Amino acid sequence: MKKTMIMLPLLAFAGCFTVFQSEYPAVEMSSAGNADVKVQLAGFEAAVTTYEVLYGYETAYRYHHYYGHRRNYGYWGPTTVMTETYVPQTQMTPAYIDRATEILELNGFNPKTDKPDYRIEVKFGGPFVGDGERAAEIAWTIFSLLTADYAVHTWTAKLNIYDVATGKLLMHCDYSERYSALVWGPVPLLSPAGSDKTSPNFMQNWCLMALTDRAMADATAFLAAKPPAAE
Numbered sequence: 001m002k003k004t005m006i007m008l009p010l011l012a013f014a015g016c017f018t019v020f021q022s023e024y025p026a027v028e029m030s031s032a033g034n035a036d037v038k039v040q041l042a043g044f045e046a047a048v049t050t051y052e053v054l055y056g057y058e059t060a061y062r063y064h065h066y067y068g069h070r071r072n073y074g075y076w077g078p079t080t081v082m083t084e085t086y087v088p089q090t091q092m093t094p095a096y097i098d099r100a101t102e103i104l105e106l107n108g109f110n111p112k113t114d115k116p117d118y119r120i121e122v123k124f125g126g127p128f129v130g131d132g133e134r135a136a137e138i139a140w141t142i143f144s145l146l147t148a149d150y151a152v153h154t155w156t157a158k159l160n161i162y163d164v165a166t167g168k169l170l171m172h173c174d175y176s177e178r179y180s181a182l183v184w185g186p187v188p189l190l191s192p193a194g195s196d197k198t199s200p201n202f203m204q205n206w207c208l209m210a211l212t213d214r215a216m217a218d219a220t221a222f223l224a225a226k227p228p229a230a231e
Contacts, residue, residue: 016185016195019148022178025210027217030224032108037223039109040116040164043123044097046208048201049090095205096124096212103216109223118170119162120219124208126155127200133180140182149192152180153200155207159215161222171222175214177207 100120104111133152140150154176161171181203183195196202 019182021181030220038113042121127153146188151198153203157211
């Protein structure tokens with residue numbers, strides 16, 4: 001009972017707080033207006049890793065206690081315990097090409113045509129973490145006495161826009177998006193683990209969404225400014 005009373009206030013203060021986090025880039029999409037701009041999307045491919053929990057049982061040896069009237073005694077013997085195994089599952093996600101499709105549709109472009117005039121292709125690269133950034137991550141963990149977690153990820157994207165009829169490259173842009181965050185909590189290890197702001201999946205998704213938005217802002221601006229394709 002005493003242990004429970006001690007743990008309750010500890011758990012209450014075990015939350016994690018975001019000290020700082022990169023600001024999401026501001027972008028503005030352009031509208032196709034009344035023009036019928038037929039667009040095909042390609043690329044936007046990214047892999048995400050999730051973990052499947054597999055439960056099982058195994059035999060382990062432990063000390064079995066017996067309590068008699070006068071003394072305690074016991075013996076070492078086998079016992080069955082439940083185990084948890086985390087198996088990584090990596091698969092491709094359509095999240096970013098779906099996001100790009102929605103952007104085109106909301107701004108009057110036609111991304112679901114069988115005869116596109118233009119192809120927008122985006123290729124992602126990353127994550128990239130420099131030696132200095134890695135050292136900073138380690139330093140924050142050590143000097144905060146395991147109460148803080150600092151993480152940095154940089155992802156890149158290449159945007160190409162092609163004329164489908166001729167195969168000619170009409171536009172090319174390179175992008176780089178850096179995300180960093182620092183989280184802190186009063187309980188070593190437990191508090192930082194309670195935040196997803198520094199998890200690899202969160203950082204990847206943040207960067208790739210930002211890169212998708214930036215690329216589509218430039219792509220819609222470029223295509224909106226072009227004269228209508230000849231029928």
